[in-house]
Amino acid sequence: MEFGGPASASEGYLAFHTHDYAVSSGERMRIDKSGNVGIGTTAPITPLQVFTNTDAWAASFGDAGTTGSILRVAGTAGGNGGYGLIGVYKGAGSGNLSLQRDGGNVGIGSTSPGQLLTV
Secondary structure (H helix, E strand, C coil): CCCEEECCCCCCEEEEEEEEEEEEEEEEEECCCEEEEEECCCCCCCCCCECCCCEEEEEEEEEECCCCCEEEEEEECCCCCCECEEEEEECCEEEEEEEECCCCCCCCCCCCCCEEECC
């Protein structure tokens, strides 16, 4: 943990780091002086900001099992080839609802909608 005090340029923050043996530590989460929480960013601009620069889901909400419903929000790379900015899933299957990052297409039962609405 790291505390940003009065001598710090960004005073009033709390940062959490991880460390692996023989690997330098890295900041993983920060709570700034405004109460904003950042995961993957040191400068959160909203109450909760999750950032990833990989082609992966930035956040998942829901049941961890294989039969529950899950809401996923894509990372900055856009998930499935630019599709899936937001996806709603039932179990381990493909997306029941997918909002496309590029173009704004919506897919119901499709993770790669080719038109404004693909059902």
